[in-house]
Amino acid sequence: MTTRVDTDTVVVGLGAMGSQALWRLARDGVDVIGVEQFSPGHDRGSSHGESRIIRTAYLEGAEYVPFVRAAWRAWGELEEASGSRLVVRSGALMLGRPGSGAISGSIAAAEQHGLAHEHLSPAALAERHPRHAVRPDEVGVFEEAAGVVLPEASILAAVRLARQAGARVWTHQAVTRIEPDPDRPRVRIGDTEIRARRVIVTAGAWLPALVPGVAGLGGGIRVERRVLGWFRITGPAPGTAPPEPVFARDEPDGTLWYGFPSMDGGRTLKIGVHAESPEVRASAVRPPGAQWGEPVDPDTGPRPPDEADAHRLGELATGLRGVAPLPERMASCMYTMTPDEHFLIGRRDELPGLVLAGGFSGHGFKFASAVGQAVADLARDGRTELPVGMFDPHRWDTPPTRL
Ligand SMILES: Cc1cc2nc3c(=O)[nH]c(=O)nc-3n(C[C@H](O)[C@H](O)[C@H](O)COP(=O)(O)OP(=O)(O)OC[C@H]3O[C@@H](n4cnc5c(N)ncnc54)[C@H](O)[C@@H]3O)c2cc1C
Numbered sequence: 001m002t003t004r005v006d007t008d009t010v011v012v013g014l015g016a017m018g019s020q021a022l023w024r025l026a027r028d029g030v031d032v033i034g035v036e037q038f039s040p041g042h043d044r045g046s047s048h049g050e051s052r053i054i055r056t057a058y059l060e061g062a063e064y065v066p067f068v069r070a071a072w073r074a075w076g077e078l079e080e081a082s083g084s085r086l087v088v089r090s091g092a093l094m095l096g097r098p099g100s101g102a103i104s105g106s107i108a109a110a111e112q113h114g115l116a117h118e119h120l121s122p123a124a125l126a127e128r129h130p131r132h133a134v135r136p137d138e139v140g141v142f143e144e145a146a147g148v149v150l151p152e153a154s155i156l157a158a159v160r161l162a163r164q165a166g167a168r169v170w171t172h173q174a175v176t177r178i179e180p181d182p183d184r185p186r187v188r189i190g191d192t193e194i195r196a197r198r199v200i201v202t203a204g205a206w207l208p209a210l211v212p213g214v215a216g217l218g219g220g221i222r223v224e225r226r227v228l229g230w231f232r233i234t235g236p237a238p239g240t241a242p243p244e245p246v247f248a249r250d251e252p253d254g255t256l257w258y259g260f261p262s263m264d265g266g267r268t269l270k271i272g273v274h275a276e277s278p279e280v281r282a283s284a285v286r287p288p289g290a291q292w293g294e295p296v297d298p299d300t301g302p303r304p305p306d307e308a309d310a311h312r313l314g315e316l317a318t319g320l321r322g323v324a325p326l327p328e329r330m331a332s333c334m335y336t337m338t339p340d341e342h343f344l345i346g347r348r349d350e351l352p353g354l355v356l357a358g359g360f361s362g363h364g365f366k367f368a369s370a371v372g373q374a375v376a377d378l379a380r381d382g383r384t385e386l387p388v389g390m391f392d393p394h395r396w397d398t399p400p401t402r403l
Contacts, residue, residue: 001191004195005033006195007031008031008196008198009030009196010200012210013202014035016047016202017202018372019154019372020158022162022167023158023161023372024376025379025380026163027161027165031166033168033169033170034162034169034170035173035189035194036171037173038171041152045204045205045298046205046333047151052149053092053147053149053258054072054146054366055068055146055366056068057107057115057143058105058109059248061105061342067386068366070373074369078157078158084153085150086153086154086157089147090147090244090246090261091143091146092143092146092248093129093246093247094106094247096250101250110141122134128142131320134319142245146245146246154369158372175210180352180354181353199353199355200355200356200375201354206298207336207358207359208336213348214344219396222336223298223334224295224334224337225294225333225335226293228270228332229327230269230330231269231323231327233266233324243262246258249319258271259272259320271317271320276293296334298334303332313327313330314326335360336359336360337359339396342359343357343360343361343367346378346394347378355379357371
């Protein structure tokens with residue numbers, strides 16, 4: 001027998017994005033149910049590992065800057081409402097050769113939007129950022145308006161506030177089917193069917209398989225494995241107060257890796273690899289079948305970190321002074337990659353009643369506060385003032401051929 005439940009809006013998946021949407025809707029008095037297959041703040045999706053970078057001079061594209069500004073404002077609202085510190089300002093340091101993507105992309109975004117930033121010569125880098133062992137051909141760009149967002153704490157804060165504002169939060173319940181409908185889309189969880197006016201789907205790595213047609217958008221959305229490593233700080237560190245900046249470093253071989261200031265009082269710091277060139281992938285020493293960026297079935301989860309991951313992260317950590325040669329702890333995580341590495345936010349005509357937010361391609365967390373607001377607006381009003389047009393899920397559609 002099917003149990004039927006009615007509500008205004010359902011949010012499927014209470015990770016980075018869904019938790020924020022749930023809070024925004026509940027705060028505005030909307031009758032909303034949030035459904036999560038695990039427990040909010042869990043470590044089986046894309047939002048664990050204690051820290052995420054937020055930057056403003058956006059090297060992935062100057063067109064993101066208005067959205068990241070909206071995200072800063074929205075993080076401030078969540079911090080105020082929750083009484084918790086969720087964003088730690090540390091500044092950000094981009095490192096690389098003068099024409100590399102990290103350097104030229106962040107300068108372009110800063111110049112186009114008049115953002116404060118500093119160009120650092122190799123000598124200035126060595127003097128001001130001794131943590132980094134830079135080559136003579138590497139330069140830096142420093143930006144003050146950057147730092148660290150706390151992922152698990154943010155999700156828990158948003159879900160707590162949503163509950164307090166009246167949201168129904170169903171945890172340890174997996175949505176098995178979503179049926180689009182212009183008036184009354186339905187969400188199926190075992191023998192329960194929720195009928196709503198709108199369904200927001202923020203299912204992260206599970207989104208492509210959960211919503212019909214999404215997996216193939218633009219030629220295919222891929223779920224990939226990534227590994228994070230925490231390195232013990234051994235040497236005379238350049239101090240922890242004020243915090244060292246977050247950083248991203250663009251290597252001449254095409255590897256883009258990043259790291260954080262210590263978040264545990266100077267004991268360890270965390271690094272990870274965002275992207276690697278095909279050549280580096282091919283030459284890396286890895287166990288058979290274990291490729292960087294290997295595809296993941298989210299239901300099985302990414303392979304646990306292994307020795308090859310430790311070795312790879314250790315290679316990169318030689319670019320840092322005063323850290324142990326190998327990580328003392330690692331975690332694997334999932335990226336959900338769209339073909340153009342831009343997000344997927346909005347509706348599709350053949351999925352009436354649904355609002356999608358996914359495909360965050362390894363750089364979405366910093367925007368979660370604004371994404372939550374945007375999808376809440378779209379579900380409630382059918383429109384949003386936030387600049388999400390570039391993330392339109394229809395953007396890959398080819399125009400109909402005229403006969
Ligand atoms: C290693 C790593 C480092 C990163 N670094 C950065 C960074 O520095 N800065 C940055 O901005 N971004 C970063 N990102 C990207 C960012 O973390 C992600 O883009 C973001 O967390 C994605 O959020 P999400 O809400 O889409 O997914 P998630 O947070 O994974 O949420 C999806 C939720 O949906 C639930 N769910 C799925 N299917 C169902 C179902 N059927 N029923 C019920 N619940 C369901 C899941 O359990 C999960 O809780 C990083 C990502 C990784 C993996």
